[in-house]
Amino acid sequence: MRRTLFLSIALALQVAAGAAAADPARAATQAIAAQPLDSALNALSRQTGLQFVYSAQVAGNPRSPGVQAGLSADAALARLLSGTGLRYRYLNATTVTIEADTGGTPTSSLPDAAAPSLTAATPMAPTAEGMGAQNLETIQVTGSYSRSLEQAVDLKRANIGFSDSIVATDVADFPEQNLAEALQRVPGVTIERSKGLGTKVNVRGLPSEYTLVSINDLATASGSGGRDVEFDMFASEIIQQVTVQKSPTAADEEGGIAGAVKISTARPFDYKERKLVLSAEGAHNSISEEVDPRFAFLAADTWGDWGGLVSFSKAKRTNRTDSTSGINFRPMSRFLGASGTRGTQAAAVLARDAGVNVQNRTNTDETNLIVFQDKVGDRVYLNEQDKWGATASLQYQPSSTFSVTFDAMLGGYDTTEDEYDAAAYSASSRSTLDTIHDYDATTLAEYGMVVLRDVSYTATQHEMLSKERINKTDYSQYSVALDWKGEDWQVDAMAGFSGAEKTSDFSNLKHVAYAPSRTRWTGRSGETVPSAASNGFDMYNSPDKYLFEAYETTLEKVKDDKYAAQVNVTRMLDLAFLPALHSVKFGARYTDKSKQRQYGELKITGPAAGDSAWVNKRTLADSPLQWISDIVPGGDYSIKDLDWQQVSNDYARSAFRYPGFHTPFDAGQYYQVDEKVTSLYAMTDFAFDIGSVPVTANAGVRYVDTAVTSFGYHPIQRPDGSTGYTDTPVSKDGSYDDLLPSLNMTAELAHGLLLRAAASKTMMRPALTDIAYKRTASWSSFRFTDGNPDLKPTYAKQWEVGLEQYLDNGALLAASYFRKNIDGVVINSFTGIVPDVAVYNANGSLNGIYDFDVYQPVNAKGAYQVDGVELVAQLPLGMFHPLLDGFGINANYTMLDSSLAGESSLGIRTPMPGLSEKTWNLTAYYENSRFDARVSYNHKDEYVESIGYDMYPIWRDAYGQLDVSIGYRITDNLKVSLKGINLTNEITSGYTMDPSFPTMYEASGRRISLGLRADF
Incomplete structure (x- = not known):
């Protein structure tokens, strides 16, 4: 037996x-x-x-x-x-x-x-957590990549459910800029990139908001207001282990539809002796040509029953990104629906130059199928980041069966992003079609769409925009954990707090010139050139033509707090009448989460409050100008042979913000959402034989009860047609509860060959920002976006089966197939119209009276089905021949297939936004006692990034990145490393519906760093 x-x-x-x-x-x-x-x-x-x-x-x-x-x-x-x-x-x-x-x-x-x-x-509590699945403690590995891989395989094998892990060396000793980039090497994990930096994590291709993230078993706040965590704010050096749990047990906090990312920081008794680690590096960006410093240290020691640990990491990053973007589809209803000659002229030009005869100019079902370019922008971004993170742990451990641990994690993430934008807004409210030089009625003919590829417009809105975004995030997390292991009983408990405060200060200095122009798609982006009509001009070299419109400012403050407490109790069993039953476990968890948001905006139009003396009088040439090649480090614009002059953000902030200026908060924009969750669960562990095959199983159910209160100012329409908010705050209560069952099993078919299976029901709650009372106006799009306090969670019923072959020396071959049926997906949907809304120009004059569409997040009817295959190969090549000792590969491949989502209001069937059908990672390595080298390539296939105007799918192109790390251990305690990120200088790009209609072309350069690490 x-x-x-x-x-x-x-x-x-x-x-x-x-x-x-x-x-x-x-x-x-x-x-x-x-x-x-x-x-x-x-x-x-x-x-x-x-x-x-x-x-x-x-x-x-x-x-x-x-x-x-x-x-x-x-x-x-x-x-x-x-x-x-x-x-x-x-x-x-x-x-x-x-x-x-x-x-x-x-x-x-x-x-x-x-x-x-x-x-x-x-210690690991296998029976309490699904045969060792959930509480695997940090494994310290220093300087050995192959050893870290072997430890990760051990964690995977011990887990009753599907999971993958990375440990210390793989987290902090690879070329990465933050925790998100470290996680991209986990099977089934991809990341979203923004201007050359990994920002959010996608598990198995699903959107980032479907992933539950916890640090030391406490779900993490980040200040985003959603459920997704902004991983770019976490320094990888202070993280010691990450496990991505893909099939939950009842003991897990809801599980996450995509999965759960469980992050662990180090504790003093993880080391058997005093430990001190110091590291420092400098990194060079190929476009900005700046060198950025980064350093970290960790110190740990124990004395008797007590232990203490502190770690600290600080990094600066200056990254320049050159981009053409904003080249999205705009429906011809923008012009055809306009009153007066604008609409009739657009219809006449369409008939004359493209042979398109519009039957009804006000019928959007017809006019939305004719599209043109919304805007073409040449943009330079300079992103400067200052990030620090620290952990502390105080541990009392009088015996190996009892411990009490206090963990703290603090950090700050400050970013300043300067954006300098020379743009041509084709869909100007003053403009219409002048001449159609080229159109395309074949590429998207299956949708009945005509695309105007090359058009001259009567009055394009040319813009010179100097934008500045200053974001400051402070996060903190504190928790106390108790662990006791008796002979028959085991108890662990935790109480903690996680909080983040984020301030976003945005400004935009806007100069505008209206003139005829010609805008068209080019091979990889778009361009605007003077039109043949009179009064056209060179938009890049005519600063005297641009008139001051406004210096726009917005200010937002978000406070995101969460308190949590939980207790887990395990009873070990040895029953003669039921020997297969190994243990039972039950527990409870209570969380109290709150988000508060304040927001305000103000336009400066003159040298004093309420003064509009600069509007349409002051020109761009009246301010000191600098060439783009001088205003940001790194020289010439790398995307096109262009150079132009703009106002620096440093000058704009000092010159246009008059003494005493501040952006006031709008009381009507305040909202608060409180969420209280009580969870109870029970589960059992079994071990038995089916014939000659040993089987382990974990089965359980979790009951979740949620109460939500949304508090804010409700949007209203006054009798005079203007919009506003209720004079006094209002609130709305909501609640829901559910049972979330789970089953995980393993069967050892032969020595080292495991058959693993899992099934569960999981949920993800709607973002707090979506259920808040609020109304956001987009004046140029004539749209209001409201919150929806009646939103319900998104649910998934999922199952998975896989084979895993564990070989000697940490080698692993694994394959699995999974399916997820996802109900209640949150989408933005048209829910009504607000008629006769007054829209005003920057100088206070009336622009016009318009009907505004109202959109809200709603739970979509129907369900997605996502099927996937995941393959993993981790092979130390020395197992095949002694000459290959030290060489190895670590590879994974994920392929997804989803039912079409149908979010487009035009009926265009698309995959779920954010879902990439194919992703893969390959790392080849060599190491010996002194030298190590790693080459890693990660690839993410194309995916739908968003649905433009809820009609036109906007795709992000496939992206692959090559990273390299080389290390040499000078002494037993000292190691030097050379790392490279994006060595092939890959470009980020996208398109609307077809690659011949590109939307963006973005270059962020490569990074080379040289570092030194000391271990004592």
Whole structure:
């Protein structure tokens, strides 16, 4: 009969207790008589606090030799296994597998830097967390990439559910700029990039808001207002382990539809001796030509029953991005629906130059199928970041069965982004069609669409925009965790706080010139040139033509807080009438989350408050101008052979903000959302045989009860036709509850060959910003966007099955197939019209009276179906031939297929926005005791980024990036490294519906860094 023993941690015998508390790795054992192996391991477990995991089908139950008193735990274990043909291997600091000896080296005989300490704070609780799935503690690995991969494979194997992990070396010793970029190497994980920086994480191609993120078991606030976490604010150096849990158990906090990213920071008893790590590097960006510093340190020590750890990381980043963008489709209803000659002239030009006869100019079902370019912009971004993060941990561990830990994580992420934009807005409110030089009625003929490729317009709005975005985010997290492991009972509890405060200060200095122009698509973007009509001009070199319109400012403050408390209780069982039942676990969790948002905007139009003396009088030439090649570091605009002059943001802030100026908050824009969640769960662990196949299973159910209060000012329309907000705040309560079942199973079909299966129901709550009372106006698009307090969660019913072959030396081959049926997806939908809204120009004059469409987030009817295949290969090549010792590959591939979403109001069927059908990562490496080298390529296939005007799918092109890392250990304690990010200088690009209609072309350059790391 197969036995999988999860030998519970017991209190050490009185004689050994003191020594075990001080250093369990060297604790003296009592004598153990010769006896069957399972009984001997039980005795050793009670003495040392170790847990042992093994299959009796493979290991058998041989009679072990006796062990004399006074041996260390490692020596006693080696003695017990002597002559049995078995070896041992650590999964983490207190959990050990017993397996057939294939000639490998037991963990304990590895160098001290690579072997986990037996003094780690919280041992793995397999029965409590789904056979070891959830509470795997940080594994410290220093300087060995292959060892970090092997540890990650151990974590995957021990987990009852589907998961993948990266540990210290793979997190912090690869060429990455933040935590998001470290996670892109996990199977099934891709990232969203913005101006050369990884920002958000997608698990299995699903949108980032479908992923639940926690740090030290506390769901994380980031100030975004959504459920997604802004990973770019977290420094990778302060993170020690990340596990991406893809199939939840009932003990998990809802699970996440895409998955759960579980982040762990280091604790003092993770190290068996005093530890000090220092690192520093400088990184050069190829476009900005700036060198950015970055440094980090970690210090940990223990004294008796106490331990302390602190870590700190600080980095600056200056990155320049050159881009053409904004070249989206605009429906011809913009011109055809206009009153007066604008609409009639547009119809006449369409008939004359394109042979398109419009039957009804006010019928948007007809006019939305005729499209032209919205805007062409040449833009330069300069993004400067100042980021720091720190962790602290204080731990009390009087024995290997009990610990109390206080963890703290603090950080700040400040960014200043300057954007200098020379743009031509084809859809100007003064303009209409003049001449159609080229049109396309064939590319999108299946949708009945005509695209105007090359058009002259009567009065294009040319814009010179100097934009400045200053974002400041402060985040903090504090938690206290208690872990106690008795012989039959195990208890762990946590209470904590996670909070973020974010301030966003935006300004836009806007100069405008109206004149005829010609705008057209080019091979990779678009361009605007003077038209043949009179009064055309060179938009890049005529500063005297541009008139001041406004210096626009907005200010937003977001406070995002979450309090949480939970307790988990496990009862270990050994029932004669039901031997397969190994344990039961139950627990409760309570969270209280709140988001507050304040917002205001103000336009400066003159040298004093309320003064409009500059509007349409002051020109761009009246301000000191600088060439773009001088205003930002790095020289010439790299996308086109262009140079132009603009006002620097430094000058704009000092010259246009008059004394005493501030952007006031608008009381009507304030909102607050409070969410309280109570969760209860129960689950069981089983181990049994089906024929000759050993099986482990975890089954459970989670009950979730949620209460929501949305508080704010409700948008109204006054009798005179103007819009506003209620005079007093209003609130609305909502609630929902549900049962979330889960089942995870593994079957060991042969030695090292696991069949894994999982099924569950999961949920993701709507973003707090979506359920708030608020109304946001887009005056140029004639649209209001309201919140929706009645939103419900998005649910998924999902299952997965896979095969995993575990080989020697950490090698792994795995394949799995999964399916997700997702209901209640939140989309923005047209919900009404506000008639007769007055729109005003910057100088206060009336622009016109318009009907505004109202859009709200709603739960879409129907469901998505997402199917996927995931392949993983991790192979140390030395297993094939001695000459390949030190070489290896780590590769993964994910392929998705989704039902079409149909979010387009034109009925154009598209995949779920954000879902990429094919992603893959490949890392090839070599390392020895002194030298290591890694080459990594990650690829994300094209995906729908958004739906323009809820009609036209906008695609992001496939993107691949090559990163390289080379390291040399000068001494045992000192290592130098050279790293490169995006060495091939890949371009980010996109298109609307067809690649012949590009929307953006963005270059962010490559980064080369040189670093030094010291370990003591």
